[in-house]
Amino acid sequence: MSVRHLDALFAPRSVAVVGVNARPGNIGALVLRNLKHGGFAGTIRAVDRVRGEVEGTEVLASVDALAEPPDLAVVCTPAAAVPDVIAELGRRGTRAAIVLSAGLRQPSAERVATAEQRMLEAARPHLLRILGPNCIGLLVPGLGLNASFAPAQALAGSIAFVTQSGALATAMLDWANTQGIGFSHFVSMGDSADVDFGDVLDYLGSDGNTRAILMYMESVKHARKFMSAARAAARNKPVILVKAGRAPEGARAAASHTGALAGSDLVFDAAVRRAGLVRVDTLEALFSAAATLAHPTPWIGERLAIVTNGGGAGVLAADALALGHGPLAALAPETLARLDAVLPAGWPRANPVDIHGDAPVERYHAALQVLLQAHEVDGVLFMHAPTAVVDSLAIAEACGPLLKEARKPVLSCWLGGASVRAARMLFGAEGFSTHSTPEQAVDAWLQLLQYHRHQAALLQLPDAQPAELRPDRATAEDIVARARRDGREWLDEAQAKAVLQAYGIATVPTRKARDAEDAVAAAHALGYPVALKVISPQILHKSDVGGVALNLGSADEVRSAAVRMRQRVARLSPQAQVSGFTVQTMAQRPRAHELIAGIATDPVFGPIVLFGSGGIDVELMQDRALALPPLNAVLARDLVARTRIGPRLATGWRGRAPVNEPALLRALQQVAQIACDLPGVAELDINPLLADAEGVLALDARIRVRPQDEGDASRLALRPYPAELEETANLGGQQLLLRPIRPEDGERLAEFYAAATPSDLRLRFFLSRREVPLSELARYCQIDYEREMTFVAIAGDAIAGEVRAICDPDNEQAEFAIQVAGGWQRRGLGRVLMDKLVAYLRGRGTGAIVGECLQENAGMAALARSAGFSVKTGADDVLQLRLTLAAPS
Structure with a gap:
């Protein structure tokens, strides 16, 4: 994501309109008229191949004829001319452009690249930002800026409206003017070739003149970028959106229940919920939101x-x-x-x-x-x-x-x-x-x-001491890797359960058998009664072809079931190749609920976790909820609560006792961990997942792997906890764990701040305070690892020190803060934490680390100097700290 040069887009001091002539209906002339009538106080210039005068403004023959480069250019030329215009503007020093022209994505017979691709290539060397193409433009009423061909001016206000639909933009503008509703920004995104929703959310989320953001969306291009920006903006102000495409897109007959149930719009709902946004269903509701938020x-x-x-x-x-x-x-x-x-x-x-x-x-x-x-x-x-x-x-x-x-x-x-x-x-x-x-x-x-x-x-924080999820990741990776090397799309049931066991999810004891006699031997070893299931890569829903036999109580029953099963499969699915059977211990859990849990892969948001009512009628029940991984206990509990069966699990139902909630939540967290850890897993289906007062048990499981040539990018929309950054340190003979902060650290962090002296808190927060409120604790613990990092030093079960940094969206600089517990001060812990932060930021390519401290904070100034920072006195006698890490791009 990037907000680089968006100030030139949203707050320009000069504007040039390229493609202005006197022909009737000329878009450039309409834009020029809107700019002049809107009251823009900056310089306005016009450019076209044919010189002349339009709207009382001289039209220059080229961009090079401009006396000085404009901050913002509005390009209204035919599509084929846009790349050359952008190249000229970039060379002159313009840093933002609005491209109103349409048709840039049409393939060209003469060129391999589209006009849009050539436009982006022309802009890239100059870091010139582009809004559009194929948009109606931009209005910033507070500046009198109407760089659009909208049919009316906008009133000034504190709501930003961002839309992918030009028609909707004009309708909203007309409606808002009749209602007396004003806007801080009114943005038509068009095709979003460069500036997209993530960029605009980052800019508007920190804009002091914008109190709320309304959006009309049709698609998301870069899920992680969008989620990171949306989460940051939603913490500052309301973000309300309507998205087209409520009906299922590209419905398909999926091989797993999870894949069939995970519709793309449900995934978008899950993303909106996780980001803290508000989604409405209709344009009427969005208009209502505008009226309310005004x-x-x-x-x-x-x-x-x-x-x-x-x-x-x-x-x-x-x-x-x-x-x-x-x-x-x-x-x-x-x-x-x-x-x-x-x-x-x-x-x-x-x-x-x-x-x-x-x-x-x-x-x-x-x-x-x-x-x-x-x-x-x-x-x-x-x-x-x-x-x-x-x-x-x-x-x-x-x-x-x-x-x-x-x-x-x-x-x-x-x-x-x-x-x-x-x-x-x-x-x-x-x-x-x-x-x-x-x-x-x-x-x-x-x-x-x-x-x-x-x-x-x-603001919800998980329990302070969650059960540690330490899976045998290597074993699971090896199972998936072997299947991919062999070109197999699906793991057999025994392999799928081995993956679950590697992640601590309880399964019924299962053995593979080649034939009927081998199945009898497996049943003897496991103990009766047993279940027998056919193994065939062509058969995924075994019950559809009679491939499941339950409660087999003797060798004769197992042998007979195996023979009949082969006969049924041969009759009902003659193309299927049967490689054997699985033999499983029958689970004796008659009062357990049959649930479903799994993973599917969305083309935009990547892996998602599904939970709901399971069993053979899972599609009929349509009782499910989705969430983006990773999950903690709070998020897993919310996932369960959003299903119809959720309340019954918590309170019991028709003589059934409440289920073991910690076990269920832990299983869902483990499923989410599989989604994070194993990019080769495309789908996971646990159905049924039995849940009762004893705990949870996976009865049946299937896993589809991603083909080898699809790569290993998991495309997670949210960056998971970076466990690879954990390390130990020895300080004065005492072992410390240095690791990124987790949401579960809320209680530890509260105790850390509570134990600090008033002087330490004042030096850390620049104000006197007795405690840190819950809202801040939640914000400090639930960080977005994509754009910020906090390392904590854990001594025993307590936090001995913390260092945190928040990177700007362009990764040009990170602002840091550090605090060490009183008993650990002057023992070198501050330098250990600072070195770890510097190494991390240098590794991610951050340009510089900056910070501030009070003049009286001699210890902080000394630490900064020892770590290579420059220390200078700034305004109000506050010390400015800076360490350059990389040359600016």
Whole structure:
């Protein structure tokens, strides 16, 4: 990812439009007109092969004729001319361009490379960034910048809107202007040949003028880049998106249940959830989000109270809330008593609060006042349908000041048309979230609820001492590698179970047999009763061809079953080559739940983990949830909770005891670890995975391997814990473990900061504090290994020191901080940690390490100097620390 030169794109001081002429409908002329009418204060220039004058601006014959290079160029030439224009701009020193031209991806008969490829090659030597091609352009209303051919200007505001659809961009702009909603940035992405969603999210996520980000997406190109940028942005502000393609794409008959169940849109949902984004289903919901986010609201909790003058509207709102899994506030007795005092006798005494259709202005005001003061109410939805009793505008004028002072979110719904238009406009002008239907208003509340749920999820920390997952990775890799060398697509069942056992997942004892007599011998060794299953690379769903026999209690039963099984397979699947059988001990777990767990590979997001209800009716049940690996206990628990069977596993059901949750979560973490460790595994299917109070047991498993020529890139969307960076160090005769921080370190880190002196905390955080809040602890432990790193020194079970660095998206520099526990200071631990960080950043090609410390922090300054840093006094007498690692590119 890169934000390099995006300042020239989003905050230029000069703009040149290339491809401007006086012909009717010329796109360049439209862009030039928009730039001039938008109020852009910088220099505006025009270029075309034919000199002249357009919109009162002189048109120069070439880029070279410009007196100085523009910060931003808007290219409106035919597709074939774009690469040469970009090359000229790059040579002149322009660092950003918007290419509006379409058709750059069309193959050329004369050239092997497309115009888009040649455009990128022309830009690369100059690090010139390109938005587009095939887009309508960019608007930054706060700067008066309208570098687009959009049919209207945008109002200034604090919401950024980013879209891959030009048509949607113009529709959103038109709608927003009628609603009085403004934007900090309005970006049409087009084909995203260079600048993509990851780049824009990185820029807008740290932009102080942007309070929320709305996106319309059709595809993701670089999953890890997108996820890293999205996670960073979502920690700072709401990011809400709608994505086309809800229907299954490229549905196929998959050989494994997991592969069949893992649809691409479900994977995208899992990615959005993991990143902390909010996804809505429709453009209407996205517009609703724009209306809601345009007006900042405090957040207390999820319990919503509805006040309405129409019972039917209240029921519709309550239904929509229930369907969206949002809680309706249960009114407390004292709240009901206060409402009794201001509402007419016979009101329903329940939420929704129906104040009746004859309600005067005073009744609205009094009911709202009670609900805004009720401790059990976290937010209020105010709804009004027009009546002849009272003017809607009078209600808005009377209630507006009360709602303006509210310390909890308030949403409004004015049902109707012309008779409520004035009231709706007044509320909108006052900054209230205003909607036209109960469903729209509730959707807005659910969007806020979902966003805050995701933010809360980001603060959850796993148990401090998880069970260590130390698999026999070498054994599993060897099994997969042999299958790939032999050109086999599927492991047989015994091999698949051997992989599971290498990762600590319990399986039933299994032996392979060549023929019926060999199967009898295996059954004797295992003990009766046993299960017999056919082995054939052409047969994956054994039960479909009678390839499974259960509860065989004697040698005669095993022998007979083997003979009949071969006969059935020969009749039902004559092309199948039977190489033998597997013989397994029958699992005696009659009260166990049949579950499914597995791995599938998404073409964009790579490996994914699936969990849900299993058994032979797994496709019929359609009860599953997906997650991106790696998983910790918190994420695994969330994966289970998102299935219909999840609550039953936790509480028990129909006489079944609750399952052993730690064992189930551990198994899911181990499945995710396989996805991270074994890039040769394309699909893994454990069905059924038995789960009960005793634990979990894999009854059947199949694994599909990736062909050798596909390479070993696992294409993980999230970089997993880098265990290869662990090492031990001996300091003064005491052994220390140096390793990257993990989410499970939250409790250790809290204890580490709690044990620090107030002076140490002030030197570390530049402010006096008694403790580090949970939000910071979660952020410090749940790091994105793709762009940041924290090394901790573990002595016994406690953190003795930490050093952390956050790299900018271009990896040009990393900002570091370091702290050592009081008992370990002046013993050399700081230098050990610093050396490890420097070596790591140098290895990843980071340009420089920078930091700051207070002048009084003599120990930090001395440590920095000893490690080769320059130490200079900066503003406010703060010392600036810098170590150059690599020459800038």
